Amino acid sequence: MAGQSPDSIVFFGCKTDCNNQTLRGKCTGFDCCQTTVPSSGIQRLNVTLESTTNNMNTCKHAFVAETQWLESNKTDPSNDVQYLNYVPVALAWTSIINLTFTEAHINECEDERQKYPRYQCPPDLECENTKGSYRCNKRKSPLKIAILGVLIGLIVVLICSSCLYLVIKQRKLIKLKQRLFEQNGGLILQQKLNKEGNSVETTKIFTMEELKKATNNYDETLIIGEGGFGMVYKGFLSDNRIVAIKKSKIAEKSQIEQFINEIIVLSQINHRNVVKILGCCLETPIPLLVYEFIPNGTLFEYIHHESIASTISWETRLKIAAETAEALSYLHSAASPPIIHRDIKSSNILLDNNYTAKVSDFGASKLVPLDHTQIATLVQGTLGYLDPEYMQTSQLTEKSDVYSFGVVLVELLTGEKAVSFDRPERERSIASYFLSSFKDNRLFEVLEKHIASEGNVEQLKEVANLASRCLRLKGEDRPTMREVTSELEGLRNIKNNSCVDGDVNDNVRDNVTLNLTMGDEISLIEYPS
Known part of the structure; x- marks a missing residue:
């Protein structure tokens, strides 16, 4: 081997003896030999094989390899070298600063294949360069490549279209919400x-x-x-x-x-x-x-559900009635402008954990201009609670709420629903049936049993009388909600007096004491004997 440097030519090499026997072991001079390439100044290297016996028919190979790799990987170069695809070679160069070694990388597909035809891949395969070697891969069909390209393109188009659709849809939704916001x-x-x-x-x-x-x-x-x-x-x-x-x-x-x-x-x-x-x-x-x-449900559930109706005592029912009346009185008299609820019923009276009444559902409510006492409007409300005068004239007044509240009072007294088609025809409307019973002195026949037995008879008759006045056909004959509130609060202050067989002790009323302050209203009620 001859190495050429800028200044001189360096000769070096090795010699091996061959006796046509395959020897196993390291390259120690039998069947193969190895020498070290000088690292100083060599820019070019020529390798020459010569035989001393003029016998060159046997296979002979020479190759340059990195020393450490050769010592650790190839124990029998004479047998394996012909099967090697590559061996690592280290090139060295010097500079003024330092000396650096790096591993050379060659593109066998582009370079070595031209020098050594054995590196070429078969016609149906294509060469792929790898680190220090190459591999032969199956050629990709142009048709498959085209199909794959079309599929990828379609997927990209689909994704872009979906994103564009979502953006447009989101913008339309934003515009719709803004339009509804302004419209409402x-x-x-x-x-x-x-x-x-x-x-x-x-x-x-x-x-x-x-x-x-x-x-x-x-x-x-x-x-x-x-x-x-x-x-x-x-x-x-x-x-x-x-x-x-x-x-x-x-x-x-x-x-x-x-x-x-x-x-x-x-x-x-x-x-x-x-x-x-x-x-x-x-x-x-x-x-x-x-x-x-409000966590405790509606008044309707408590007075019409069989399993819990008896748990609402008369005292609690009277409290609920007074609180509901107070709320309506506030809406009619204290709110500015006044508010007519227009759908007072037991299912729109909520109860909290202390059975405090809360009037709810103002979906049908109307604001009353300060210079008006009635409003012409389409009739709305719930069957059984609707003011008959309002139904006939379409003139809504605060007395329409008074009538509906009267029906609620009857529900509290009787435990019956406002309208029920399960009852006989004359009893389907509890308001009508209650009025006829009260007029015929048959009040205790329509009162709920446990209310009739536990309630103060005087209170019951006075509340019944108040309910009958709230249910009068003409609105002008009904009391105002302020008057109703005052009467119910007064009744709550009456002591619970005993009575026998449902007869009222008429002398009880003579001993009632009312604590009044300036500005309180006093309602005098006339009771039938």
Whole structure:
């Protein structure tokens, strides 16, 4: 072997003896030999094989390899070298600073294949260069490549189209919610809320997503009330508050200004016997209302459910009646402008854990202009509670609420539903049947049994008399809710006096003492003998 440097030619080499026998072991001079290539200044290397016996027919191989690799990997070069695809070779170069060694990498597919045809792959295979070697892979079909390209293109187009569709859909949804928000008076409501300031600081405009999440997308298992005006769901807000969310079925699109005013007015009401409104959602076709959650259900459930009806004593029923009357009196007289509920019934009176009455469901309510005593409107309400005069004239007044409250009083006294087609025809309307029984002195025949036995007879007759006056056909003949409230509170102060066989002790009334202050109203009631 001859190595050429810029200044000189360096000769080096080795010699081995062959006796045509295959020897196993390291390259020690028998059957093979090895020598070290000088590392100083060699830029070119020539290898020459010569035979001393003129016998060159046997296979002879010479190759340059990295010393450490040769010592650790090849124990029989004469036998294995012909099967080697590659051996590592280290090239060295010097610089002024230091001496660095690196492993040479050759692209056998491009270079070596031209010099050594044995590296070429068969025609049906293609060469792939690897680190220090190459491999022959199956050629990819142009048709398959084209199909794969088309599929990848289609997938890319599909993904881009889906993303574009979702973006467009999201933008349309945002525009729709904004349009509904404005259509439902959201801008007006925001302006009024800002104008009112702290008086309505608890009122919030909820987003559609907030209420969907609160009700688990309006899960049917969370329905806690259902009526002609919509469904009421139990909801859980993100701040852990439990609320009641009313999803209405009917919306008066022409009354947006009035709807907004109603929310503002109800937001300002802070009465212990009126369910507090917490906010609304205006991003849906029909606005949603959010109220405080009252945990103990409705009065209807307590007086008409057989298993629990007897647990509501007469004293508790009288308390519920007085609190409901007080709430209606507040709406009629203290609210500005006055509010007519228009759908007073036992299912719209909620009870908390202390059986405190909470008037709810203002979906049919109307605001009364200060210079009006009645409103011409389409008749709305619940069968059995509707004011007959209102049904005939379509003129809504506060006395319409008085009539409906009278039906609730009858429910509390009798334990019967307002309307039931399971009863005989003359008893289907409990209000009519009660009035005829009371007129014929058969009151205790229609009273609920445990109420008749445990209640103060005088109280029962006086409450029955009050109910009959609330149920008069002409609104002008009915008492106001303020008068009803005053009478019920007075009756609650009457001591529970004993009586025999349901007969009233007429002398009891002579000993009643009323504690009055300036401004209290006194109602004198005339009772039949």
